[in-house]
Amino acid sequence: MKKDLESPEDVALLVDNFYKKVVLNEVLKPFFEGLEWETHLPKMKKFWRFLLFDEPGYTTNVTEKHLQLPLTKEAFDEWLALFFLTLDEHFVGSKVLLAKERANIIAVGIKSKMNLLEN
């Protein structure tokens, strides 16, 4: 039985399983080559605990972190598709909807700054 995201352990499972898919994805994996996973994964877990459970302490400007990367519209489509898939594989409930909504808003924000929005 699937349940909603409720705990730091749930967030850890989400993040770990999402990046397992990311590194197997032909479009996304080049962006993550050489990244220090021991620092990236804890940052991502803290970020999602902040977004989903209002845990204080995450202050990084996420949009800024991406502006130097050669991102494409296709990369965003893949990122969001894999993130939504990972959420749906493991969880169901209002935090799943919130996570999708927040991810989408942030993706649109980054795309907008990079002039990657359609029309």
Ligand code: HEM
């Ligand atoms: C095209 C899609 C994306 C790609 C290829 C991508 C790639 C990356 C990479 C390579 C980093 C590491 C940057 C560094 O440490 O120097 C990073 C950091 C990060 N990304 Fe993304 N990203 C994407 C979309 C998103 C979206 C949509 C979100 C939010 C929902 C997000 C949230 C983050 C966060 C929170 C960090 C860590 C920032 C920090 O605390 O240092 N990313 N991303």
